[in-house]
Amino acid sequence: MSEIHRALAEALNRAITNRKFIDRENGDYLYVSLTQPPIKVVDRHNSDDELDWTVECPNCGRKVDYGHEIFMVSGHIYCSDEKCKKEVYRRAGVVL
Numbered sequence: 001m002s003e004i005h006r007a008l009a010e011a012l013n014r015a016i017t018n019r020k021f022i023d024r025e026n027g028d029y030l031y032v033s034l035t036q037p038p039i040k041v042v043d044r045h046n047s048d049d050e051l052d053w054t055v056e057c058p059n060c061g062r063k064v065d066y067g068h069e070i071f072m073v074s075g076h077i078y079c080s081d082e083k084c085k086k087e088v089y090r091r092a093g094v095v096l
């Protein structure tokens, strides 16, 4: 995803969250959900492609690979950890 795409994601998040918008430096954080706060980037690994980046799971705090270990259900973000997934699904009202 390019910087333009990241800026668009931030603008959409800002429009939808309105006064609850959490303003973070785009690139240090990623606006991956329309409704949720941005997630923290831990390491960019000298890459411009965020799929290569390591981020902090906003639910459990684990440091995970953004491209392969971050998922979303109903706008809520979770990681590849099974406990984390179950907790977010329960909170989102999704039955497994």
Ligand SMILES: [Zn+2]
Residues within 6 Å of the ligand: 057, 058, 059, 060, 061, 062, 078, 079, 080, 081, 084, 085
């Ligand atoms: Zn997690």
